[in-house]
Amino acid sequence: MAVSNRERVGRAFEVLAEGLGPFVEQQMRLVHSARARALVQQELGQ
Numbered sequence: 001m002a003v004s005n006r007e008r009v010g011r012a013f014e015v016l017a018e019g020l021g022p023f024v025e026q027q028m029r030l031v032h033s034a035r036a037r038a039l040v041q042q043e044l045g046q
Helices: 005-044
Strands: none
Touching: none
8 A cells, every 4th residue: 555645744754853852852951951050050049
C-alpha cells in the first residue's frame, strides 16, 4: 500500500524532532540557566 503525504510529512516531523531535540535542549539550558542563577541570587539577596 502506498504511503500518503500525511504519513510522509508526519514521519519527516518525527525525524526533524529527533535531530533538533539535542540542539534545542542545549540552547534552552544556555538561555535559562543564566536566568535561573539570577533568580536564585535575587532570592538570596546577593
